[in-house]
Amino acid sequence: xxxxxxxxxxxxxxxxxxxxxxxxxxxxxxxxxxxxxxxxxxxxxxxxxxxxxxxxxxxxxxxxxxxxxxxxxxxxxxxxxxxxxxxxxxxxxxxxxxxxxxxxxxxxxxxxxxxxxxxxxxxxxxxxxxxxxxxxxxxxxxxxxxxxxxxxxxxxxxxxxxxxxxxxxxx
Amino acid sequence: xxxxxxxxxxxxxxxxxxxxxxxxxxxxxxxxxxxxxxxxxxxxxxxxxxxxxxxxxxxxxxxxxxxxxxxxxxxxxxxxxxxxxxxxxxxxxxxxxxxxxxxxxxxxxxxxxxxxxxxxxxxxxxxxxxxxxxxxxxxxxxxxxxxxxxxxxxxxxxxxxxxxxxxxxxx
Numbered sequence: 001x002x003x004x005x006x007x008x009x010x011x012x013x014x015x016x017x018x019x020x021x022x023x024x025x026x027x028x029x030x031x032x033x034x035x036x037x038x039x040x041x042x043x044x045x046x047x048x049x050x051x052x053x054x055x056x057x058x059x060x061x062x063x064x065x066x067x068x069x070x071x072x073x074x075x076x077x078x079x080x081x082x083x084x085x086x087x088x089x090x091x092x093x094x095x096x097x098x099x100x101x102x103x104x105x106x107x108x109x110x111x112x113x114x115x116x117x118x119x120x121x122x123x124x125x126x127x128x129x130x131x132x133x134x135x136x137x138x139x140x141x142x143x144x145x146x147x148x149x150x151x152x153x154x155x156x157x158x159x160x161x162x163x164x165x166x167x168x169x170x171x
Numbered sequence: 172x173x174x175x176x177x178x179x180x181x182x183x184x185x186x187x188x189x190x191x192x193x194x195x196x197x198x199x200x201x202x203x204x205x206x207x208x209x210x211x212x213x214x215x216x217x218x219x220x221x222x223x224x225x226x227x228x229x230x231x232x233x234x235x236x237x238x239x240x241x242x243x244x245x246x247x248x249x250x251x252x253x254x255x256x257x258x259x260x261x262x263x264x265x266x267x268x269x270x271x272x273x274x275x276x277x278x279x280x281x282x283x284x285x286x287x288x289x290x291x292x293x294x295x296x297x298x299x300x301x302x303x304x305x306x307x308x309x310x311x312x313x314x315x316x317x318x319x320x321x322x323x324x325x326x327x328x329x330x331x332x333x334x335x336x337x338x339x340x341x342x
Contacts, residue, residue, distance in 0.1 A: 014302060016306065019318065022318035028220065037328060143194040144190065144194075156308055
């Protein structure tokens, strides 16, 4: 922390401009309430937003299954983080863990028929909720900018994580 | 839930277009990792992102204090939610609760000198973190769209909340 401080004191701080501040505050003052509202809309379906995302990824994968390691990368989770994320879905019978037939050492996460049905039942209400609370409020320019901006932010975060892990394990 | 379902079945579902999907997935697949990274950057300052926000609001208020009820509205928190949010800051001596001198029935939250110092110490590193992970990645159009989009979303959420509470208590 002392390093950080001396660094802050000796270099000029680039405070945010009014436009930058409006973008930052817009995000930081809104995301949590938006997510809370979307989660509340999903309660009747018995799913969290994170659960829903996992079911969507699996539903889009060939044979509705993904290697655990690929799913972990997609969700930017550690192996133990993925296990925790999947536990509830597995208990509810929506996702199954099984060994790959091609290579039994490889573990797969698979969307079950029950999981697919649950996703199909939840989807119309969820899409309506996403539209009402976010998408239908935005014009084309805003949608394009939002897609582009979060794509850049996500890539930067992924690169950052890659840099951290390769620094931790240079081999 | 059966109502929702029959509703979904009888009305046409407006699925997201590719552009709408890109904007939605951009947000939902990114916000959590972005917030996690920003929170990690704030750990050395001993603050969460939510704590930081509270300190900023108080620092900008006249006499660095706000009525609890106004602060709750600003943070879109219930009275008990605000109490929980403030507890840690009060224990750490960064915020004090006191009765208003004008009207002792009105409770104020006040930024202490220790709190102001902590905020000033944390600010340069936090701004650098916000720039690096979000703001500096975006061009002017994206910043404008982001500010406008989240402003619309936030206003809609606030209106929704208002509608819910007035429906619950029509008087």
